[in-house]
Amino acid sequence: MSELRWFKSSYSSDGANCVEVAYLPGGRLGVRDSKHPGVAALTFSRSSWVAFVTGISVGEFQA
Template identity: 40%
Template sequence: MNTYNGMPARELTDVQWRKSRRSNSTGNCVELAELPDGSIAVRNSRYPDGPALIYTREEMRALVLGVKDGEFDSLLV
C-alpha cells in the first residue's frame, strides 16, 4: 500500500479504525488505524472518506506522551 499524508482515508483498505471510548455521542471523534508498515493513520470520524494524516510510530509516541504529561492541557480551556 502506497500511503501519503492527506490521502483519502477510504483508500486505506484492510485497516481497523479505532476511536477512544471517551468519544462523544455526536460523532466528534478522531480515529486511528495501524498501517501495514507500522505507521499510524488519523482521520476525522465525521468525514470517514476525508483526508488521513499519516504519522510514524515515533511521532505518535511523542504526541501521546505529551498528552499524558499535560503539555496540551491549555488547549482545552
C-alpha cells in the same frame, strides 16, 4: 485507506465527534476525522504518535 480497521477512543463521549486511528503497514498510524472519513487521513510514525499522546497526557499542549 477505507479497507483498514479504524477505531475510536473508548473515552469518546458520543462516538461521533472524534478522531479515528488505524494501524498501517510498516508500523505507521493513520488518523482521520470521524465526521469526514472519506477525506485524506494524516499518517504518523509510531514513535511520533507515542510522543504526541504522551505530550497530551502530561499537559504539554495546554495554553
